[in-house]
Amino acid sequence: MDNSVSSQDSLVSVRNLSFSRGNQKIFDNISLDFQRGKITAIMGPSGTGKTTLLKLIGGQLFPDKGTITVDGQNVHNLRRTELYNLRKRLGMLFQSGALLTDMNVFDNVAFPLREHTHLPESMIRTLVLMKLQAVGLRGARKLMPNELSGGMSRRVALARAIALDPMMILYDEPFTGQDPISMGVLVHLIKSLNSTLGLTSIIVSHDVHDTSAIADYIYVLSGGKIVGEGTPKEIQESDSEWVQQFMTGAADGPVHFHYPAKDYVDDLMSSGKRY
Amino acid sequence: MIQFIQNLGRNTCISFNKLGRSTYFLLQTMSGMFSVLGRPRLLLNQMYSVGVLSFLIITISGLFVGMVLGLQGFYTLSDFGAEETLGVMVAASLVRELGPVVSALLFAGRAGSALTAEIGLMKATEQLSGMEMMAVDPIKRIITPRFLAGLISMPILAALFSAVGIIGGQMIGCGLLGVDEGAYWSQMQANIDFQDDIINGVIKSIVFGFVTSWIALFEGYDAIPTSEGVSRATTRTVVNSAFSILGLDFILTALMFGDN
Amino acid sequence: MQHTSTQDTLVGLFVASGIVGLFFLAMQVSNLTSFVDEDSYTVTARFDNSGGLKIKSPVSAAGVKVGKVSSIYLDPKTYQSVVQLSINSKFNTLPDDTTASIFTAGLLGEQYVNLEPGGSDVYLQKNGKIEITQSAIILEKVIGQFLFKSAEEKK
Ligand SMILES: Nc1ncnc2c1ncn2[C@@H]1O[C@H](COP(=O)(O)OP(=O)(O)O)[C@@H](O)[C@H]1O
Ligand SMILES: [Mg+2]
Numbered sequence: 001m002d003n004s005v006s007s008q009d010s011l012v013s014v015r016n017l018s019f020s021r022g023n024q025k026i027f028d029n030i031s032l033d034f035q036r037g038k039i040t041a042i043m044g045p046s047g048t049g050k051t052t053l054l055k056l057i058g059g060q061l062f063p064d065k066g067t068i069t070v071d072g073q074n075v076h077n078l079r080r081t082e083l084y085n086l087r088k089r090l091g092m093l094f095q096s097g098a099l100l101t102d103m104n105v106f107d108n109v110a111f112p113l114r115e116h117t118h119l120p121e122s123m124i125r126t127l128v129l130m131k132l133q134a135v136g137l138r139g140a141r142k143l144m145p146n147e148l149s150g151g152m153s154r155r156v157a158l159a160r161a162i163a164l165d166p167m168m169i170l171y172d173e174p175f176t177g178q179d180p181i182s183m184g185v186l187v188h189l190i191k192s193l194n195s196t197l198g199l200t201s202i203i204v205s206h207d208v209h210d211t212s213a214i215a216d217y218i219y220v221l222s223g224g225k226i227v228g229e230g231t232p233k234e235i236q237e238s239d240s241e242w243v244q245q246f247m248t249g250a251a252d253g254p255v256h257f258h259y260p261a262k263d264y265v266d267d268l269m270s271s272g273k274r275y
Numbered sequence: 276m277i278q279f280i281q282n283l284g285r286n287t288c289i290s291f292n293k294l295g296r297s298t299y300f301l302l303q304t305m306s307g308m309f310s311v312l313g314r315p316r317l318l319l320n321q322m323y324s325v326g327v328l329s330f331l332i333i334t335i336s337g338l339f340v341g342m343v344l345g346l347q348g349f350y351t352l353s354d355f356g357a358e359e360t361l362g363v364m365v366a367a368s369l370v371r372e373l374g375p376v377v378s379a380l381l382f383a384g385r386a387g388s389a390l391t392a393e394i395g396l397m398k399a400t401e402q403l404s405g406m407e408m409m410a411v412d413p414i415k416r417i418i419t420p421r422f423l424a425g426l427i428s429m430p431i432l433a434a435l436f437s438a439v440g441i442i443g444g445q446m447i448g449c450g451l452l453g454v455d456e457g458a459y460w461s462q463m464q465a466n467i468d469f470q471d472d473i474i475n476g477v478i479k480s481i482v483f484g485f486v487t488s489w490i491a492l493f494e495g496y497d498a499i500p501t502s503e504g505v506s507r508a509t510t511r512t513v514v515n516s517a518f519s520i521l522g523l524d525f526i527l528t529a530l531m532f533g534d535n
Numbered sequence: 536m537q538h539t540s541t542q543d544t545l546v547g548l549f550v551a552s553g554i555v556g557l558f559f560l561a562m563q564v565s566n567l568t569s570f571v572d573e574d575s576y577t578v579t580a581r582f583d584n585s586g587g588l589k590i591k592s593p594v595s596a597a598g599v600k601v602g603k604v605s606s607i608y609l610d611p612k613t614y615q616s617v618v619q620l621s622i623n624s625k626f627n628t629l630p631d632d633t634t635a636s637i638f639t640a641g642l643l644g645e646q647y648v649n650l651e652p653g654g655s656d657v658y659l660q661k662n663g664k665i666e667i668t669q670s671a672i673i674l675e676k677v678i679g680q681f682l683f684k685s686a687e688e689k690k
Contacts (some may be wrong), residue, residue, distance in 0.1 A: 058408050087410035098405030101397075115411045160409075322546045330549055366564050431553025438556040441564060460563065465593060465600060469567035473560050 011036045011168060011200045012057060017066035019049070019056060026052055028224040029066070034168075039194055039201040041211045043246065044221035050204040051095065053221075054170045057202070058092060059083050071167065088116055091161030091169040095176070097153035099145040105132070105156050106141040112163045131159040135189060151182030158189065168200040169193070175207045187214055208246070212236065220246055297493045300414075304492070307412070307419035317420040325386045325421065326428030330435070332385055333378050337369075337436035340377060341443025344368055348444070349452045358454045362463035365444035366437075370467060370476045371532065374437030376524050379483035382429060383516035387491035390421055391512040394495025395505035403496075418496065422488045429484025430477050437476065475531045482523060487516045575602060575621045576661040580635040580648070585616035586671025587646045588637055594620050596650040601626045604648060620648060620665075630655040631663065637671035646671060 012034040019027045026049035034040045042050050055061045057068055059075045068075045073086060099108050109128045113119060119127070132138040135155040145153060154174060161169055171190065175183050191214050194201050205211045211218065212232035220228040220235065220243050228235055228243035235243060261267065311318055348364045394417070397403050403413040441463075448454040467473070491512045498508035561567045585607055594602040602622035610617050622629070632653030639646050650665075659665070 055404075060404065060407060084410040084412075087408055090408070092405070092408040094401045094405050094408075096401050098401040100402055100406075101400065112409050112411070115409070115416070319543060319546055322549070323542045327542075327545045327549045330552075370560065370564065428549075431550065431556070434553055434556035434560060438559045438564075441560075463564055464566050467565040468591070469561055469565040473557075473565050473567075476560075477557070 009035055012068070012070050012202070014053075014057070015067050015069075017056070017068065018064045019052065019061070020064060021052075025224050027063075030221075030224070030226050031066075032219055032226065032229075034200060034202055035217065036200050037194075037198055038216040039190070039203060039214055041203045041205055041215035041218045042221060043205055043208070043211060043218055045246065046206060048221045049224070050221065051172055054092065054172055054202070054204060057170065058087065058090060088112075088164055089167045091164075091166040093154065093157050093161050093169065093171045093174060095172045097145075097150075097157040099148075099153055099157055099160070101145050103145075104141065105137065105143050105145070105148070108145070108156060109160045109163055112160060116164060127163065128159075131163055132156075134162070134193070135159045136185070149182075151178050151185070154178075154186065155182075155189070158186075158193075162193065162197070162199075165197070166199070168202070171201065171203045171205075173204055173206070175205055175210050183210060190214060222246070293497075296497065297489070300418075300493050300496060301489055303414045304418050304422050304489075307415035308423065310415055311419045311423055314420075317416070318423055321420045321424035322428060325390070325424040326431065329382055329385045329428065329432055332381055333432045333436050334439050336377065336381055337374075337439035338443040340373055340436075341365060341369065341440030342447045344373075344440065345444035345447030345452070349448055349454065358448075358452075359458035360462050360466075361444070361448045361454050362441075362459035362461075363466045365448070366441050366463045366467050367472065369437040369440040369444075370472045372524070372528070374440065375433045375476050375479035375483055376520060378433040378436040379429065379480065379487055379520045380517055382425075382432060382484070383487045383491070383513055383520065386425065386428070387487050387512050387516050388509045390425070390488070390491040391495040391498070391509045392505060394418070394421075394492060395498035395500070395508050398496065398498060399500035399502070399505060418492050422492055425488030425491070426481065426484050429487070430480040433476065433480035433483075471532070475527075478531075479524065479527050482527065483520050486519045486523065490516050490519065574624045576624060576627070577605060578620050578622060578659050578661075578663045578665055580618050580620060580665040580668050581610070581613070581615045582618060582635075582637065582668050582670045583615060584670040584673065585618055586637055586673060587639075588618065588648065588671065589646075592645065592647050594622065594648040594650065596626070596629070596652065601650065618648070627658065629659045631657045631659050632667065633659060633665055634667040634669065635665045636669035639672070 010033040012032075014030065014032040017027050017030050018025070032042075042053060044050055052061065056063055057070065057075065059078070062076055070086060070090070073082070075083070075086070078086065099105075100111065103111065106128055109131055110124050113124050113127060117124075129138055129141070132141055135158050137152060137155055137159065140148070140152065140156075145156075148156065158169075158174075174186050174190065178186060187210050190201060190203070193199055203211060203215065212235070215232055218228075218230065218232055218235050219226055222242055228238050228240050230238065238244065344365045345361065348361050349358060352358050352361055352364065394403075397413075397417065403417070406413045406416060445456070445459055449456045449459055494508040494512045494515070495505075498504045588604060588607060590604055590606060592604045593600050594604065602620055604618055605621040606619045608617050609615075618635075620635070629650065630653045632655040634651040634653065636649045636651065637646055638649045653667075
């Protein structure tokens with residue numbers, strides 16, 4: 001692996017990670033580094049295990065082999081309270097937003113503050129309004145999650161993720177299913193949060209264009225392996241077939257369009273079977 | 276044949292696995308008790324959705340069951356010229372059996388299924404996972420208050436069911452069919468024992484509340500996080516609760532009322 | 536989280552109604568009010584046969600409930616049934632020549648102890664004895680005697 005970027009500078013480092021679900025090998029001995037204060041992107045076709053990687057980093061899943069260190073602590077050796085203390089310093093933005101559906105926007109953003117601090121309600125109000133202002137939804141504080149559009153939900157979730165002023169935010173496919181405008185808003189938000197709050201960000205995405213625009217470093221995952229890594233520029237110029245297929249969106253290449261199956265003609269001719 | 280034995284073996288393994296997981300879940304839930312008592316607001320909100328919202332269905336059903344008991348009991352007892360014991364019959368049936376059992380069955384249908392669906396959907400929409408990532412234990416924050424609310428609400432609901440039913444029986448028996456009101460109450464008081472009948476009935480309802488809440492919350496927490504998975508979990512809650520309530524009722528009755 | 540005070544009020548009413556319900560069951564439906572042990576005194580009666588009498592069977596005088604059976608055991612010497620009656624202290628003027636009989640309420644009903652006060656001026660005391668007793672009527676015995684008699688008459 002390319003460790004020349006000096007790993008003491010990395011906030012998260014993944015070493016020789018292997019993970020499988022049942023018989024399905026999702027990661028096969030991979031190592032990655034996420035630099036402090038930088039935006040690092042993990043890209044790859046859907047189903048490669050990008051979400052799984054974030055859950056491993058957050059300590060929700062356990063690796064079969066290998067270690068994950070976050071800020072010098074081995075995530076999977078921590079005791080429960082230590083893990084929870086670590087998580088308080090991580091913000092995670094779920095693919096769906098994962099807002100609590102029985103609370104309005106204000107209470108959702110206030111949730112981590114109320115759970116983890118003993119601040120007076122007036123202070124909580126100020127903090128929540130500041131966070132909502134940062135994502136442009138101060139006016140939407142009374143809405144319930146089912147009254148929000150997809151883009152708004154993610155922005156509320158983002159406001160909630162930064163409520164405790166974390167050192168790092170993990171974004172799970174923040175751009176998927178967004179219209180160009182809310183996509184632009186999110187890209188801008190992520191970038192400005194990163195620079196103004198001095199955050200470290202990990203973005204999981206398969207959106208080539210927008211991710212390249214904000215990421216400092218990109219890993220391309222496929223089939224449980226890292227098939228390419230580098231700055232957006234290096235990735236774009238990479239001569240790896242895998243990377244090229246992914247970046248240009250070619251239907252067939254090293255990553256097959258078809259799910260593994262027997263020969264097409266044979267399959268059609270073998271009548272009499274139900275499936 | 277081999278297939279059958281294999282299936283049997285696999286299903287046994289799955290059942291034991293589920294039993295183990297649900298026991299672990301229960302222990303985790305109970306370990307959160309103290310932190311919930313420190314946050315009465317959480318409990319209060321759940322008392323509303325678990326208890327208050329079941330109030331109407333329980334009291335109305337209790338009234339009707341009591342009225343039917345009054346009617347049926349009167350016709351049976353009047354054949355033996357023993358109408359005065361109508362109060363005893365109505366009260367004993369309600370306090371010992373129907374109060375705890377029927378209100379627990381209604382509770383499983385009304386509150387239990389709602390709990391399973393709620394928790395299952397929270398799981399499906401990653402709310403539980405999200406909470407974990409915010410360093411909030413979803414069992415302590417979400418499950419334990421609901422469990423406690425079920426545990427407290429069930430005896431209240433069962434007592435209301437019995438009380439309203441006894442009044443319903445009196446309305447029909449004394450108001451409509453002419454049983455002497457004094458006899459209705461005094462025979463009842465002479466024959467219903469506080470320790471043996473009332474307290475045992477309350478114990479039953481606490482056991483049923485415990486089991487129903489446990490099943491409902493575990494099925495939700497353990498549901499496959501899809502809409503189909505949640506709907507199946509909801510069905511399982513109602514079916515498994517009903518079986519457990521009736522089975523436990525038999526065991527408890529044998530233990531409590533067996534020796535006299 | 537809805538912090539509505541209506542909800543809190545409803546929860547309060549719900550719990551209160553539950554307590555009222557339980558109180559109703561305890562006081563109006565069950566015998567909790569009837570007799571508390573300190574307010575009663577025990578007297579003993581010996582029967583040749585106490586039949587289907589049970590602990591907690593009612594004790595009444597002239598049809599009014601005055602107490603309950605607190606224990607029943609067999610005297611190992613006389614082979615009599617010793618029945619202890621717990622009588623409410625309100626009824627402390629029972630004469631010492633009171634008769635205790637075991638009756639059946641209705642044809643198939645529950646058995647109870649009936650007290651028939653005599654004419655003595657001396658009242659029964661705590662741990663006193665009722666000397667005059669009449670055993671339970673055992674239906675099978677009565678029927679048996681009746682059949683036996685009618686068979687003899689026919690001869
Ligand atoms: N709870 C689960 N149980 C079993 N398999 C799962 C589960 N979650 C995800 N997977 C499998 O793991 C693989 C990776 O999933 P995921 O990390 O969600 O992919 P991505 O986020 O890259 O689209 C997928 O093939 C998926 O089928
Ligand atoms: Mg994913």
